[in-house]
Amino acid sequence: MSLLQVENLSIAFGGVxxxxxxSFSVEPGEVFTIVGPNGAGKSTIFNLISRxxxxxxxxxxxxxxxxxxxxAHDVARLGIARTFQNIELFDxxxxxQNLLIGRHSRRGTHWWEDLLFLPKVRRSxxxxxxxxxxxxxxxxxxxxxxxxxxxxxxxxxxxxxxARALASQPRLILLDEPASGLSVxxxxxxxxxxxxxxxxxxxxxxxxxxxxxxVSRVSDRVLAVAEGKxxxxxxxxxxxxxxxxxxxxxxxxxxS
Amino acid sequence: xxxxxxSSYDDDINLFEDRWHLLQxxxxxxxxxxxxxxxxxxxxxxxxxxxxxxLAGLGLMLITGHTGQVSLGHAAFMAIGAFTNLxxxxxxxxxxxxxxxxxxxxxVIGAIIARPILRMSxxxxxxxxxxLSIIIEDVAIMAAPITGGVSGLFAPxxxxxxxxxxxxxxxxxxxxxxxALLVLVTLAYLNLLRSPTGRSFLAVRDSEVSARAxxxxxxxxxxxxxxxxxxxxGLAGAMYAHLVQAVNYESFLVLxxxxxxxxxxxxxxxxxxxxxxxxxxxxxxxxxxxxxxxxLNNSFGxxxxxxxxxxxxxxxxxxxxMVIYEPRGIYGIWIxxxxxxxxxxxxxKGMFRRSRTYLxxxxxx
Amino acid sequence: xxxxxxxxxxxxxxCIYGLLALGFVLIYKASEAxxxxxxxxxxxxxxxxxxxxxxxxxxxxxxxxLTLSALVMGIFGYLLDxxxxxxxxxxxxxxxxILTIALGFLIRFAAGAIWGHDPVSLQTPFAxxxxxxxxxxxxxxxxxxxxxxxxxxxxxxFFFAHTRLGVAMQASSQNxxxxxxxxxxxxxxxxxxxALSGVVAAIAGVLFAAKGAVEPxxxxxxxxxxxxxxxxxxxxxxxxxxxGGLLVGIVEPFAARYLPAGSSQIAPYxxxxxxxxxxxxxxxxxxxxxxx
Numbered sequence: 001m002s003l004l005q006v007e008n009l010s011i012a013f014g015g016v017x018x019x020x021x022x023s024f025s026v027e028p029g030e031v032f033t034i035v036g037p038n039g040a041g042k043s044t045i046f047n048l049i050s051r052x053x054x055x056x057x058x059x060x061x062x063x064x065x066x067x068x069x070x071x072a073h074d075v076a077r078l079g080i081a082r083t084f085q086n087i088e089l090f091d092x093x094x095x096x097q098n099l100l101i102g103r104h105s106r107r108g109t110h111w112w113e114d115l116l117f118l119p120k121v122r123r124s125x126x127x128x129x130x131x132x133x134x135x136x137x138x139x140x141x142x143x144x145x146x147x148x149x150x151x152x153x154x155x156x157x158x159x160x161x162x163a164r165a166l167a168s169q170p171r172l173i174l175l176d177e178p179a180s181g182l183s184v185x186x187x188x189x190x191x192x193x194x195x196x197x198x199x200x201x202x203x204x205x206x207x208x209x210x211x212x213x214x215v216s217r218v219s220d221r222v223l224a225v226a227e228g229k230x231x232x233x234x235x236x237x238x239x240x241x242x243x244x245x246x247x248x249x250x251x252x253x254x255x256s
Numbered sequence: 257x258x259x260x261x262x263s264s265y266d267d268d269i270n271l272f273e274d275r276w277h278l279l280q281x282x283x284x285x286x287x288x289x290x291x292x293x294x295x296x297x298x299x300x301x302x303x304x305x306x307x308x309x310x311l312a313g314l315g316l317m318l319i320t321g322h323t324g325q326v327s328l329g330h331a332a333f334m335a336i337g338a339f340t341n342l343x344x345x346x347x348x349x350x351x352x353x354x355x356x357x358x359x360x361x362x363x364v365i366g367a368i369i370a371r372p373i374l375r376m377s378x379x380x381x382x383x384x385x386x387x388l389s390i391i392i393e394d395v396a397i398m399a400a401p402i403t404g405g406v407s408g409l410f411a412p413x414x415x416x417x418x419x420x421x422x423x424x425x426x427x428x429x430x431x432x433x434x435x436a437l438l439v440l441v442t443l444a445y446l447n448l449l450r451s452p453t454g455r456s457f458l459a460v461r462d463s464e465v466s467a468r469a470x471x472x473x474x475x476x477x478x479x480x481x482x483x484x485x486x487x488x489x490g491l492a493g494a495m496y497a498h499l500v501q502a503v504n505y506e507s508f509l510v511l512x513x514x515x516x517x518x519x520x521x522x523x524x525x526x527x528x529x530x531x532x533x534x535x536x537x538x539x540x541x542x543x544x545x546x547x548x549x550x551x552l553n554n555s556f557g558x559x560x561x562x563x564x565x566x567x568x569x570x571x572x573x574x575x576x577x578m579v580i581y582e583p584r585g586i587y588g589i590w591i592x593x594x595x596x597x598x599x600x601x602x603x604x605k606g607m608f609r610r611s612r613t614y615l616x617x618x619x620x621x
Numbered sequence: 622x623x624x625x626x627x628x629x630x631x632x633x634x635x636c637i638y639g640l641l642a643l644g645f646v647l648i649y650k651a652s653e654a655x656x657x658x659x660x661x662x663x664x665x666x667x668x669x670x671x672x673x674x675x676x677x678x679x680x681x682x683x684x685x686x687l688t689l690s691a692l693v694m695g696i697f698g699y700l701l702d703x704x705x706x707x708x709x710x711x712x713x714x715x716x717x718x719i720l721t722i723a724l725g726f727l728i729r730f731a732a733g734a735i736w737g738h739d740p741v742s743l744q745t746p747f748a749x750x751x752x753x754x755x756x757x758x759x760x761x762x763x764x765x766x767x768x769x770x771x772x773x774x775x776x777x778x779f780f781f782a783h784t785r786l787g788v789a790m791q792a793s794s795q796n797x798x799x800x801x802x803x804x805x806x807x808x809x810x811x812x813x814x815x816a817l818s819g820v821v822a823a824i825a826g827v828l829f830a831a832k833g834a835v836e837p838x839x840x841x842x843x844x845x846x847x848x849x850x851x852x853x854x855x856x857x858x859x860x861x862x863x864x865g866g867l868l869v870g871i872v873e874p875f876a877a878r879y880l881p882a883g884s885s886q887i888a889p890y891x892x893x894x895x896x897x898x899x900x901x902x903x904x905x906x907x908x909x910x911x912x913x
Binding site for chain 2: 705712730738852
């Protein structure tokens with residue numbers, strides 16, 4: 001059974017159909033990438049899955065549960081984590097604090113227990129910290145642990161955002177343009193990390209990305225969309241060779 | 257400079273970094289405990305006042321400084337706390353149950369108001385809370401059976417275990433009462449900040465979108481923060497009522513709400529220190545101005561005609577300079593001084609340089 | 622007829638709220654800041670008007686006094702932005718809220734030190750005169766206020782919709798950095814907006830003083846009420862500000878007449894809270910969701 005199943009998903013903003021009848025599924029342990037020109041509705045699909053937007057029609061099923069109308073905070077608890085296109089970190093906190101907030105969906109204490117800091121809270125804090133440290137090791141962030149986000153270089157922030165998502169121990173991670181704004185070396189690292197997430201952590205990855213070298217290197221399957229509609233689905237090479245995709249990117253003349 | 261080696265996760269979880277840190281706060285508390293022997297009754301009263309305003313400041317800090325929701329109406333919750341406490345005590349309740357009731361009533365009313373009000377943000381929230389504060393002034397007059405109407409209520413004597421503990425009966429006892437309350441609330445506040453609940457508040461402050469994506473129920477977090485904030489402010493209101501001995505609708509004017517916000521800004525938003533620093537400034541500034549005025553008069557013969565509202569004007573001027581030159585308030589200065597001392601002689605200019613920012617529209621949320 | 626009479630006085634009051642609300646909206650439109658000292662600028666404008674016009678003071682004709690007061694307040698607004706507010710250029714909205722609250726305190730203190738704390742009113746050529754329209758009696762002051770408001774609002778509306786400067790102001794409010802890139806001198810534009818809002822505050826102030834007495838602390842609560850009016854209309858909309866002002870002006874006398882005592886003071890705020898709860902962006906809302 002698929003981990004994530006999106007069926008006939010649509011959303012309209014004041015008459016403009018940003019996403020129009022998109023269907024796809026992500027299998028457990030798969031890296032699935034959505035590509036498309038700017039404004040094709042890729043990020044909107046992410047926002048629909050993480051329930052920041054309300055779908056006009058269609059269905060989103062995660063691990064057998066219909067999440068189309070679940071509140072956003074529930075979706076995180078079910079095991080979907082995400083990053084944002086324009087990094088949304090907590091700028092006034094340290095890397096460590098950011099990652100600890102990433103543990104929020106796994107919290108096991110109530111506010112009144114927190115208020116009194118019962119021994120139970122301390123135990124669970126240690127556990128949160130242990131898991132966060134694993135993530136820090138995994139993404140090699142130890143040097144930045146106590147640094148404020150506001151002072152970090154762009155490339156590091158991108159990694160911290162992924163780390164924050166991983167801290168919630170998700171089963172599916174949504175990466176919104178993980179390589180945008182990164183240098184060649186940083187993109188190289190990103191590719192390794194995505195492969196590690198898939199192989200070592202057994203995660204499913206749903207990604208939006210423009211860098212086709214990264215896409216072809218890590219993706220199992222690729223979906224191309226344009227103007228909110230699906231164009232082609234297949235391996236990276238198949239999709240890149242697809243006539244409709246070339247047309248969407250380069251215009252009709254190039255395709256003919 | 258001092259270097260700290262961490263050897264377990266508990267080093268980051270504990271309230272105090274190390275023994276030296278613990279010692280510092282121990283000494284501060286010890287100084288607070290012996291203060292009644294060192295100070296005259298006038299200055300003891302002022303110090304008590306500092307404690308109470310610090311308590312109110314902590315309440316506002318929780319929602320504005322740590323959850324990022326501006327409230328220009330917190331005097332309303334001081335009023336609710338004060339009237340609840342006095343009204344219950346006048347009906348024969350003991351002080352402590354009535355105090356707890358103050359916190360509960362303020363907290364519950366806060367929670368009820370929070371839902372509709374916290375759907376707004378930024379400037380809309382500020383004006384909505386300001387409106388709340390104005391409305392409560394008139395409600396305090398209209399709800400005469402509880403609040404005593406225009407004439408208000410007088411504070412009854414506080415008796416604890418057979419000892420009189422109100423301001424006139426035994427000022428030192430009253431001071432200790434306020435101190436104990438403040439220490440307890442501060443500890444609870446610190447606990448909150450080092451646990452998931454407090455982190456969810458910070459998350460809401462810094463990025464609601466990603467808070468939501470990380471599993472924070474934003475509406476619930478805001479409601480909880482607002483309710484706790486109101487409860488703390490309600491406690492402060494109750495203690496304030498006992499400090500000034502009589503309250504009516506004029507005790508909690510909208511100006512108090514505004515001053516309270518300015519207080520936490522001047523102290524430093526987003527830090528517990530800030531609530532304390534701010535309270536010290538608000539309470540001590542009029543003293544300082546009066547002393548300066550006398551000094552100028554006596555030693556230089558410069559006679560400053562005593563303009564009414566001089567305190568407020570100086571206070572406003574400080575705020576003005578602070579917002580322009582040191583937006584993180586006194587706490588910001590404190591951090592710089594501390595860093596300078598810790599790094600001596602390695603401190604460089606520009607370590608705290610602010611990066612250039614451009615206003616982004618807040619119509620998009 | 623009684624209702625009509627209440628309505629007219631409500632509209633005249635509402636116009637002053639509306640004018641002050643316009644001042645808020647002007648600044649909000651241009652820099653997305655809210656000027657909590659707007660009420661105090663009105664008070665300052667009123668005192669200037671009194672200083673220019675009243676016999677025993679400068680004793681100038683009404684219109685010249687009004688113009689002078691508007692001019693001085695315009696310069697005041699410009700200088701305020703140039704030398705004080707520019708210090709926090711680019712910082713979040715909240716910093717501006719705090720800064721203008723502090724400014725309001727200072728203006729109030731200065732006015733008290735200069736003019737004292739006793740209420741004074743403006744002597745006008747039309748004081749006490751009335752127009753009779755059938756059985757309806759309209760004080761000339763009210764008529765002047767209404768006409769002045771209509772004229773000023775229309776001018777401002779055309780200014781924002783059709784002049785280069787007006788459009789530049791709107792652009793710089795929506796995205797400061799982008800406006801910079803497009804060659805708009807954002808800082809200059811800001812200062813001009815503040816000058817404009819000073820002018821509007823002065824006109825509102827002089828009209829206010831023509832109708833009733835002024836003292837230094839009058840600005841605070843009046844300003845808050847006008848702000849409530851601006852919010853009811855939806856900050857950022859000039860017609861909205863006027864509509865909100867009128868609504869607040871009309872609600873007050875009716876609440877005083879028909880509702881229990883004390884409710885006329887809180888009626889505008891209750892109205893505002895209701896509007897905000899039902900339509901969080903005001904009646905003419907402009908808020909949209911943040912893009913991620």
